[in-house]
Structures are given as C-alpha cells and as structure tokens.
Amino acid sequence: MSEQKQLVMDIAMNLNRIGNWVADDFDRNNRKINIFIQNTDSYIGKVGGVNSRFQKTWDFFLRSYLVAKRDLKNNAESLMTLGNILSHRAKFV
Numbered sequence: 805m806s807e808q809k810q811l812v813m814d815i816a817m818n819l820n821r822i823g824n825w826v827a828d829d830f831d832r833n834n835r836k837i838n839i840f841i842q843n844t845d846s847y848i849g850k851v852g853g854v855n856s857r858f859q860k861t862w863d864f865f866l867r868s869y870l871v872a873k874r875d876l877k878n879n880a881e882s883l884m885t886l887g888n889i890l891s892h893r894a895k896f897v
Contacts, residue, residue, distance in 0.1 A: 806897065813894050819887030823883035824884070827880035841876075855896070
C-alpha cells in the first residue's frame with residue numbers, strides 16, 4: 805500500500821472513531837476527540853499530489869471536514885460518512 809493511500813485510510817479510520825465518540829458522549833470523550841482531530845489534521849497535511857481520479861473526492865472531503873470541524877458536537881454522522889467515503893474511494897489514490 806502506498807504511503808498516500810495509508811494516510812487516507814488512517815484519516816478515514818480516525819473520522820469514524822471521532823464520529824462514534826461524538827455520538828456516544830461528546831463531553832466525556834472530548835479529550836480523545838481533540839487528540840484524534842490533531843492527528844487527523846497532521847495526516848491531512850502530509851497528503852499531497854493525489855491523482856486526478858481521487859482529486860474531486862479529496863477536494864470534497866477537505867471542504868466538508870472543515871465545516872464539520874467547526875461544530876463537532878453536531879456532526880457525528882457527517883464525520884462517519886466522510887470516513888466511509890474515504891475508505892471506499894482510497895482505491896483511487
């Protein structure tokens with residue numbers, strides 16, 4: 805698996821974890837959520853030069869993630885959906 809694909813898969817896994825923690829109990833899981841948001845942001849910063857077959861997905865993800873991140877408490881489902889999209893589309897990285 806390429807490094808870029810692994811990063812995308814790591815981001816997807818983190819988004820699903822974050823979404824689950826937000827849905828389960830945002831206040832109790834806030835510390836974990838913030839740690840995984842920081843890790844995810846770091847992974848995003850390392851992804852570069854994606855191919856044209858994945859570019860539209862990546863651009864959509866970045867826009868949607870920034871919106872969801874502004875209000876994590878109300879975006880558990882969006883985070884999990886983004887994680888699932890990245891998981892399925894990672895084959896195109």
